[in-house]
Amino acid sequence: MTLTPLNPALGGTFAPPVMEARRWLDGVVFPPERPLINVSQAAPVDSPPEGLRRAIAEAALNDPAAHLYGPVLGNSELRAEVAAQWSLAYGGEIAADQVAITQGCNQAFCAVTATLAGAGDEIILPTPWYFNHKMWLDMAGIKAVPLATGAGLLPDPAAAAALIGPRTRAIVLVSPNNPGGVEYPAALVRAFLELARARGIALILDETYRDFDAREGAPHDLFADPDWDDSFIHLYSFSKAYRLTGHRVGALITSRSRMAEVEKFLDTVAICPGQLGQIGALWGMRNLRDWVAGERAEILARRAAMETGFTALEGWKMLGCGAYFAYVEHPSALPSPEFARRLVREAGVLTLPGTMFMPETDPAGQRQLRIAFANIDRDGIATLMQRLASVTF
Missing domain, CATH: 3.40.640.10 (Type I PLP-dependent aspartate aminotransferase-like (Major domain))
Known part of the structure; x- marks a missing residue:
């Protein structure tokens, strides 16, 4: 079959990262006692007021x-x-x-x-x-x-x-x-x-x-x-x-x-x-105005919970934290794309590898993850820390 022309600039652009990560969920079953913690995307999941x-x-x-x-x-x-x-x-x-x-x-x-x-x-x-x-x-x-x-x-x-x-x-x-x-x-x-x-x-x-x-x-x-x-x-x-x-x-x-x-x-x-x-x-x-101020206060409280939680995680390093995101180094020898995919299967956590945010030639991305924590409450953050602490791969 002869293909119609493809714009090479578009063809050379990488696939949408959030959509790629969601495909990692295909075929994975999350038991009721350990539901998926999705920290891959920074977007409110609740309706407006x-x-x-x-x-x-x-x-x-x-x-x-x-x-x-x-x-x-x-x-x-x-x-x-x-x-x-x-x-x-x-x-x-x-x-x-x-x-x-x-x-x-x-x-x-x-x-x-x-x-x-x-x-x-x-x-x-x-x-x-x-x-x-x-x-x-x-x-x-x-x-x-x-x-x-x-x-x-x-x-x-x-x-x-x-x-x-x-x-x-x-x-x-x-x-x-x-x-x-x-x-x-x-x-x-x-x-x-x-x-x-x-x-x-x-x-x-x-x-x-x-x-x-x-x-x-x-x-x-x-x-x-x-x-x-x-x-x-x-x-x-x-x-x-x-x-x-x-x-x-x-x-x-x-x-x-x-x-x-x-x-x-x-x-x-x-x-x-x-x-x-x-x-x-x-x-x-x-x-x-007042409602947004309350939303801000809650996000800042979740940020504090993230910062506190990471101080107790052996081998992990927090590089930055604020607004909706924490950007961290993981302790595994695995490159971050493989590490992130295994987190889905073995820890029930969906996050994005640093390679999605870095040039292909930059090795730093292989050790990094982005965690979009704004969609999980403080109890959820505590559970996230427990799961990350249990990772041995």
Whole structure:
């Protein structure tokens, strides 16, 4: 049989890691007394609060416009709400027309990088990286340049500067980090902005997990810079704070001139973000401040349980922990992909190996795992520690 042509960039992109890991469950039976502990994906599994669900339901039943195309750049009220709340939270000035609503934060990343780089260009990603960022760059023919992180999984601006070449278009940071969990100090984020500005490239900061940052107040001062939009691009997701994963609602904040290019991308791939999800996000922003604070407190308590639990695990090493994730070194001589698959069969734990977050040439990934602990409570974390402690392979 003659195959139709395949885009080599897409064909050379690795398979979705979460879907690959789920296939490890095929044929495995988990007894009732030892059910699967799934720490492979960072996504809320519970429904949004009732008030938010009612707001969506009311719109679905009674608002005809909720079922029509909306503005390409998103609901004007939601854009204005983001601008107002972010301006207050970060001590800066953000206008509604500098905000776009997207079909999830992944689409925000795709849209922004499409305005910055084309095939053959380069974007710097600290490692371990968020695999969907790497996948999109591969699909687009953009070279992902790995920036190894040091102690505490913190990237070094000087090391990044040495990687900037004539085709470098941006540096991407994620804080709190996925997969590492670490929160980047404000001074470090500022140093990366100054580097990007000095070298004429963009700084993309993905703050999907900002609502679960352990620090009080603004995590950085970039929006307080009156010229922030010359180099800085901010990404956000409503999925985690308001449990809207299935509705796909994200946001990006950038300059007005770049927003005109973003609009071209979004109009082509989605026409507009989903109306009902945006209605839910707006209602959540206006009504769920205290509820989100409670969710944050619970996540921070689970983080503390993870940190305490790992201090008692012989041979294991925690490299980073925060927001939804712990990033750890395992004690086995097995490479992490094989170790992770055996954890499913022999410990009833599904997690992701570090090789899914690292270049193939980096041996560190063979010793590392990402544990997405946000979906298990403190009792579940205690059980997880017991199972990891029992591992002998």
